[in-house]
Amino acid sequence: MILLAWLTYVPLQILWLPLSILGGLLVAYKQVWVSRKLGLSQTAVEVVNGRWTADLFGLRRDLASRRLAGKLPNNSVLGLYLALLPLLIAKIIAGRPILYPLLPEDETAGIASIVFSRTRRFDGLIADRATDVAQFVVLGAGLDARCYGPLANQGLALFELDQAVVQRAKRAAVKRAKLGCDRVQYIEVDFARPQWIASLTASSYDPALKTIFIWEGVTLYLSEADVRATLAAIKANTAAGSVVLLDLYAARFLALAGRGAAGRTLEATGEPLRFGLDFSGDAERVLADFAASTGLDLGRHYFMGSAHADGPFMVVAEFVIGD
Ligand SMILES: C[S@@+](CC[C@H](N)C(=O)[O-])C[C@H]1O[C@@H](n2cnc3c(N)ncnc32)[C@H](O)[C@@H]1O
Incomplete structure (x- = not known):
């Protein structure tokens, strides 16, 4: 299944690249520019997005972070989904994340x-x-x-x-x-x-x-x-x-x-x-x-x-x- 996941991921990621970039830009705009405008911490968003991602990919259960991340003025969960969708599909095929997010020693x-x-x-x-x-x-x-x-x-x-x-x-x-x-x-x-x-x-x-x-x-x-x-x-x-x-x-x-x-x-x-x-x-x-x-x-x-x-x-x- 890992091989199938990679064979799916690589062409999908190439086709999806413009949307992944758009997702990344959306997240960056909210995290940096909107945080700056509102006087909020962008690093706090970085961390909750990490925990949001960890929950979505099955690395660490954290429903509260999932819910919180979606209700912030300085975050874009849509952007996260757009950026990560090919990796999420690969994870579903492989049964575990490939490439990102990983939990190494x-x-x-x-x-x-x-x-x-x-x-x-x-x-x-x-x-x-x-x-x-x-x-x-x-x-x-x-x-x-x-x-x-x-x-x-x-x-x-x-x-x-x-x-x-x-x-x-x-x-x-x-x-x-x-x-x-x-x-x-x-x-x-x-x-x-x-x-x-x-x-x-x-x-x-x-x-x-x-x-x-x-x-x-x-x-x-x-x-x-x-x-x-x-x-x-x-x-x-x-x-x-x-x-x-x-x-x-x-x-x-x-x-x-x-x-x-x-x-x-x-x-x-x-x-x-x-x-x-x-x-x-x-x-x-x-x-x-x-x-x-x-x-x-x-x-x-x-x-x-x-x-x-x-x-x-x-x-x-x-x-x-x-x-
Ligand atoms: C990277 S975030 C980490 C947030 C949280 N500990 C976590 O793990 O999700 C850094 C946090 O430290 C807070 N912080 C930075 N300087 C501070 C200070 N001088 N007094 C109080 N909090 C501060 C920021 O407001 C921000 O919420």
């Missing part, structure tokens, strides 16, 4: 699979700890839909934190998508302002309870000082045994993703890449030193792309709050 993961690879690891780390904590805090929540999926039924107090404009647009989209949000508390923050933590502690968030903080796809947009200050604020305001699940990026990833047209579109929506670590040498040591310097304990961690000669391009890690 961490060592061989690349930028094309970044959302699928990192989200799989975050999901696993959350699942391992969800029954051991009372609160779940999503830092820089963007369009993350975890609080509207199975996690919503586990009795956790749920908090979503993001910049005011991004959060308001998300709440409107959540409503349009008819996703249950009664249990979610929304808190407007800016991690560049040290007093952000007061907004969390002024809510029903309880610093005495064990908590999972998830900080997925955010640290690279902040300054190193703000990343450190945010971790310090969490450490000072949560119970021992709490954990921050975060991803950290290699300096070489920032250089690659921030150059040329890609870099200019990130600048256009005010999301330049800022904080990275040098993983080109002893990446384990660099990560351990960084964790130690924040006063948190490094737990499980997964480097992505470590088979590359220049080292991994990112890591998903647990930073545990000790006694």
